[in-house]
Every structure is written in structure tokens, then in C-alpha cells.
Amino acid sequence: MSSTPYVITQPQTRELLAQLDVPQILRKLFRDLAAGHAVQPAQQLVEFPQGAGDFINYLGVLAEDGVYGVKTSPYIVREQGPLVTAWTLLMSMQTGQPLLLCDAAELTTARTAATTAVAVDALAPQKAQRLAIIGSGKVAQAHLHYVKGLREWQSINLYSPGLDSLDAETKARLTGLDPRLTLATSREAAIHDADVIMLCTSSAGPVIDPSTLSKPALITSISTNAPRAHEVPPQSLSAMQVFCDYRVTTPGSAGEMLIAGEQHGWDKSAIVGDLADLISGKVQRPAYDRHVFFRSIGLGLEDIALANAIYRLQH
Secondary structure (H helix, E strand, O other), X not given: OOOOOEEEOHHHHHHHHXXXXXXXXXXXXXXXXXXXXXXXXXXXXXXXHHHOEEEEEEEEEEOOOOEEEEEEEEEEOXXXXXXXXXXXXXXXXXXXXXXXXXEOHHHHHHHHHHHHHHHHHHHOOOOOOEXXXXXXXXXXXXXXXXXXXXXXXXXXXXEOOOHHHOOHHHHHHHHOOOOOEEEOOOHHHHHOOOOEEEEOOOOOOOOOOHHHOOOOOEEEEOOOOOOOOOOOOHHHHXXXXXXXXXOOOHHHOOHHHHHHHHHOOOOHHHOOEEHHHHHOOOOOOOOXXXXXXXXXXXXXXXXXXXXXXXXXXXX
């Protein structure tokens, strides 16, 4: 076996991802996690001296597939603005040899959106009809791609603060993503009477206040890498049924959970379940007597599972 890993660029990754059932790969990952066939350590921050940047490393093991992987993402401070990239390295647990080095930008977008889709499928009411999306960038569009077929959506409303400044061509491209999609004129109009609200923004602070909603809804949040970023007010967690992608690591990184614990008396033991619990049937679908909140921070294992699937496509 060659000791030189197969190198895949961003355009190649995009092309190969289109051939995969990404949500199904992630469902298997969370089943493996529940069964003890996968290992997800906490992410690792390695800071450069003199505040010159950092690397965040996301590690993971998929034992059934015989692979160890690491996604490593540098944040490099420069005069013209910070440079952020990400690469995923896959290694064999049998030979100890590197198998694949993959540009992780497309992996990150796909796994972020598909993880939310897995959560929506597991958590949303079966008869949910009204979908709202806050955000309009690549990640928001990927969210729509993965959830549009999960329920019999009667309406899909999309809003982002920058919508008004978009040119006609970009707006047309957005509305062309799904015939049910409407570009809402305000945040309030987008989320009115929604059954599912997906927050897909890079905001560092609250985007909506769940207490203002007219009925119990599923609210999903991904947030961004700004320190303690959060898309709902931290104090709102106590009034909601809270789920996350992985309860071992998410509460230590999610901004609203950290702040809610420090300032509002919320405790991570209040988390009802994570995706491993939901996919394995350990935790049941929630009753909608109050809002349901799902928070993901992104797991190294998600990138590794997709990198592994891409590698299998080629070999």
C-alpha cells in the first residue's frame, strides 16, 4: 500500500459529495456512536504565540470502518484579514498509513446541514407543514437541500438581514431552490406560525426570541465560531426541551449553554438527549407542549465519516 494519501481538492469534494446520501451516512455514524463503535474526543485548540492565530483539531475513530481521522482548521491572523482553511486526514487503523487528505470546506457545509436534517427528521412533528429558514448563505441553502423532502412542507419561508441588498439574480437563484420557497420581508413574517425554524446564520448573538413565537416549534441552531456565539437568548433554554448533536462535548462549546449555565441556573443535565440517543431509540420524539431546541456544534466524526465515504467511492 502506498504511504502517500489520496489528495482531494474542494471542487472534487463537491462533485463526490453529490453522489452520497449524506444524512444516511450521518445516521449510521450516530448509531455507531450509541453502540460504542465510534470515539469522539473533545475538540483541541492549539494557539500560536503572540496571538498570531490558532489551529482547532477535531479527532475521531470509526472502528467498524477501521479509520482514524483528524480535521484540522487553522485560523491565521493577517493584515488583510484572517485566513481560515480546513483539511481532513484519514488514516488506516490496520496499517497506520494515511489514506486520504481532503479539503474540508465542502465537507463542513454538507455535514453541518445534514446533521440538522437528521435532527429535524428525528424531532419535528410528523405533520409539520410550515418551515422557516433564517439565513441565505451556502449553509442555509444546504439546510434546505437536505430537509425539503423530510415532511410535506406546505410553505417554506426564508429570511436573512441581507436579503434586501441581494441582486435580482441571486434572489431568483434562491427562490429557484424550491417551488414552495418564499423570500420573507421580515424575520417576524418568516417565523410566523412556523412548525420548524432553522437558524443558519453567522451571528454571534440572538437571532430570534422563542418566547415571542405563537406556538411550540422545533428550533435548530448551528451558530458560528465567534467566542460564545449563540442564536437564541441563553435564558430561553430553561423554558425549552433541549437536544444536541453530542451531549458529551456540545455543552462545553455552545455559547448559549455556557452562558445559561453561568448566569441563568441552567444545567447540562437538562439536555433530553443527543442524536446518538435519538437514532438508537433510547430517547423518544418529544411532545410539543413547549418549544424544542436542537443545538449542533459540529463533530470531527461527521467530517471523518464523509471523508471515509468519499474514499470508499474512489477505492
